[in-house]
Structures are given as structure tokens and as C-alpha cells.
Amino acid sequence: MFANEPFDRLARRLRVTDDNIELRAALEVLFPPEIEGQPVDRWLVDSLRNGNGDISPRLAVLLLHLARDHSPRPDAPVTALPLFTADTVQRAMTKLSDLSFYEVANDFKVAQTFVLNCRAGKLTNFTLSEVQQLFEGTEGKIGDQVRLLERLGFLERVVEQRGTQTRSTFRIPRLYTRCWDYA
Structure with missing residues (x-):
């Protein structure tokens, strides 16, 4: 796996000791630093949080699957980081919002x-x-x-x-x- 340069970069970014930095590194690998004018971590919390202040891990995983599906070439090999563009993540979040709404309704x-x-x-x-x-x-x-x-x-x-x-x-x-x- 580490013969593939993007995977090697991903592994190096994730090999850090401080828990907070690990999360930051993982976010940097997946998402651009800003989405819709907000830092990605703030945007994710604001977008995924329900009225009880909870973020369902199921929704976070579904967002990643939807982002992959909304990628221009979902089956293409990874050649650059972050894995998803802001546009891709925004479209995936809109679909996730639609699914969440219809789940309630x-x-x-x-x-x-x-x-x-x-x-x-x-x-x-x-x-x-x-x-x-x-x-x-x-x-x-x-x-x-x-x-x-x-x-x-x-x-x-x-x-x-x-x-x-x-x-x-x-x-x-x-x-x-x-x-x-x-x-």
C-alpha cells in the first residue's frame, strides 16, 4: 500500500502523537481547510449536528460515502490530497440533509x-x-x-x-x- 505515494503521504500525516493533531491531520487528508467560508471542523459540526447537539457517527460515515459518490471520478486512484473538494463535500452534505429530512418525515x-x-x-x-x-x-x-x-x-x-x-x-x-x- 505504501508504494502508492498518496497513501504514503496519508500514513505520514496520520502518524502523530497528539490526539487533537491526529484529528486535524485526518481532516486535512479528507477535506479542504475551508468550506463555505468556515474552517472545515466548524463547518462539519454545524452541518452534522442535530437539535440535541449530537452528531451521529452514522451520518459522518454516510457523508464520506456520499462525498465519494459525488466525486468527479469516484473509482479513480487517489492522486492528490485532500481527497474531496469543497464542491464535492457541499453536494454530499446537501444530499445527506435531504436524506435526514426524509428520515424524519x-x-x-x-x-x-x-x-x-x-x-x-x-x-x-x-x-x-x-x-x-x-x-x-x-x-x-x-x-x-x-x-x-x-x-x-x-x-x-x-x-x-x-x-x-x-x-x-x-x-x-x-x-x-x-x-x-x-x-
């Missing part, structure tokens, strides 16, 4: 009417009172639907404190909304 089937209405209206930040009419009563109580969407990580509750008043809003993470920009 079609596989989990939680508050389907609301979820589909959010995509149709490209809603990302709102208060519950602003979107109550988007829920379907036959799918259960609105409060129960909201709690299930929060547990899934589709909705993130944002609590704002202004003096003595507290305001609760919701945000749909970029993991689910990225694909809305291209719908």
Missing part, C-alpha cells in the same frame, strides 16, 4: 404535516404560536408532536432571557434545512 413519521409544511415554507426559526396552524390535529396534541420532534433532534428549543421575561423559540438545525435551499 417518512421513516419516523412524527408530525409529518408540520415537518412538510416547514420545508414548503422554508421555515427555520419560529415561535410555537407562529406555526400552530401548520400542525395536523389528527397526528396528536401539538405539545406531544413538538416533544417528539425535539427528542428526534429535528427541533431545537432556544430560550431567550430578556430581563425578567423568558421567550421560547424553535430552530430547525442545518442538518435538515440545507436541502431546502435547493428544493
